[in-house]
Amino acid sequence: MDWDRFAQQMASMARDLLAQPSVDSTLERITASATELVEGCDAAGILVLHGTSAETLAPTDQLVVDSDRLQERLREGPCFDAARDSEGERVFRISDFTAEQPRWSAYAPQARRLGVGSMMGFLLFTEEEDLGALNLYSRRPGAFTEISELAGWLLASHAAVAFSSARTHAQLERAVATRHVIGEAMGILMGSHQLTEEQAFDVLRRFSQEHNIKLREVARRVCEQGSL
Numbered sequence: 001m002d003w004d005r006f007a008q009q010m011a012s013m014a015r016d017l018l019a020q021p022s023v024d025s026t027l028e029r030i031t032a033s034a035t036e037l038v039e040g041c042d043a044a045g046i047l048v049l050h051g052t053s054a055e056t057l058a059p060t061d062q063l064v065v066d067s068d069r070l071q072e073r074l075r076e077g078p079c080f081d082a083a084r085d086s087e088g089e090r091v092f093r094i095s096d097f098t099a100e101q102p103r104w105s106a107y108a109p110q111a112r113r114l115g116v117g118s119m120m121g122f123l124l125f126t127e128e129e130d131l132g133a134l135n136l137y138s139r140r141p142g143a144f145t146e147i148s149e150l151a152g153w154l155l156a157s158h159a160a161v162a163f164s165s166a167r168t169h170a171q172l173e174r175a176v177a178t179r180h181v182i183g184e185a186m187g188i189l190m191g192s193h194q195l196t197e198e199q200a201f202d203v204l205r206r207f208s209q210e211h212n213i214k215l216r217e218v219a220r221r222v223c224e225q226g227s228l
Contacts, residue, residue, distance in 0.1 A: 040143030
């Protein structure tokens with residue numbers, strides 16, 4: 001492993017991740033970087049759990065999606081465990097799927113039939129939150145070594161910060177946009193019905209509650225139609 005070259009590539013990747021225009025593009029760059037920087041990695045994806053259901057983000061290959069669906073159905077697997085158990089291990093590595101895997105006895109043989117030879121899973125986390133798991137796949141048994149694991153862990157550490165930053169930025173943008181739309185809708189109601197600011201907001205809020213529609217959607221309707 002040429003660590004000097006790897007360090008330069010990681011630095012370039014870190015800058016590139018922070019320059020991405022959206023959460024989706026950030027995630028796509030993370031998984032693409034995994035296939036470029038981690039020796040032996042043929043495919044990568046990010047697994048996020050929502051209760052009991054799994055979501056696959058930015059997969060570079062159908063193999064990633066198939067593996068995640070299998071783990072979701074069986075309720076077991078290294079990626080599933082990494083994303084679910086933030087208090088446990090934060091790195092998983094299965095070197096050879098042709099060997100027996102007692103820990104994941106249901107998942108391992110079926111994953112092998114999908115074409116998985118070896119894999120690694122890394123919990124994506126910051127001090128404030130857990131974000132899911134970055135999962136790396138090889139079609140070749142024995143492809144991932146301790147060096148691969150260290151490289152993957154370093155990449156995952158950068159990825160978690162970039163993912164969290166991109167998501168926070170997107171949330172702030174949505175909040176500002178929502179506030180703007182609500183303010184515009186209130187102005188329309190105030191002008192057309194001679195309402196105060198408080199009364200106009202109350203009209204939007206009551207309509208939202210009575211019709212079980214999010215407040216921003218009610219406001220957008222007013223902006224588009226001029227009324228409720």
